[in-house]
Amino acid sequence: MTSTQARHTRRAVLQAAVDADARCAGMDPDLFFRADDEPDTDWHTRRAQAIRLCTGCPMRAACEELALRNGDGELDADELVRAGLTGPELAAVRSAQAVRLAAAVDADRDTEGRQLDQLTVELVTEAGKTPDSSRNGGPRATALRAAAQTHRLRTLAAQIRQIRTARRARNGWEVAA
Ligand code: SF4
Incomplete structure (x- = not known):
């Protein structure tokens, strides 16, 4: 595999690793998000719990990289935890690594776009x-x-659905991590 190909498949590799071994797998994703109008004291307690959970997670580095590529976290909004970092902390890391991340996100988008085009044609x-x-x-x-044709159609439709679901999950955390 060339370095360009490796760059273009990096997101899938990271996501597969997190899906396989996330410490939060199967947990309620709400643990990682501040609820509307949640008082500071309640959120700070849950936030500390979430950070502790992430601290022992073997997938923390992959999770952080995905969060950075997804653009999670804002400097002025303390309302989530991912990979053991709060929203403002993620935003600060993203700013510090802006050039590298822009290239990585472009590679992710190219790859998904090409895969979706190809699968749709098939x-x-x-x-x-x-x-x-x-x-x-x-x-x-x-x-x-x-029957074989039906099986191929189902397989292609499932692959397309998987890519689209991954895109939605990136914006809304529809699956753990
Ligand atoms: S949010 Fe990320 S680092 Fe934290 S437990 Fe889940 S996968 Fe691991």
């Missing part, structure tokens, strides 16, 4: 095919070809 092409009943094998072989 899906449309596959959907336009008709299992050929005039080919050898009779009705049973035709039925098997139709």
Whole structure:
């Protein structure tokens, strides 16, 4: 793999690592977010809990890199914890690494865009095919070809859904971490 290819697949590698071993897997994501109008004392207690959880997480570095690439955290809004950092802390790291992160985010977007384009073309092409009943094998072989086509269509649709879900999760944390 070239260094360019490695750069373009970095996000997927990071996300897979976090999905596999996140310490917060299966936990309520609300633990990491301040609720609307939550008093300071309550939030500070939960924030400390979340930071403690992250401190022992083996995926902390990957989680931080994803959070930075996602643009999580704002300098003037103490309302989340990710990878053991508060929103203002994440924003400060993002500013300090702005040039590197801009290149990384561009690579992420290129990769996803190209994958989605390619998968969509494959899906449309596959959907336009008709299992050929005039080919050898009779009705049973035709039925098997139709079943194989359905399986390919489902697989392609699932891959497209996975990329789109990952994009949404990046903005809304629909899955853990
Ligand atoms: S938020 Fe990130 S660092 Fe914290 S427990 Fe979850 S995966 Fe680990």
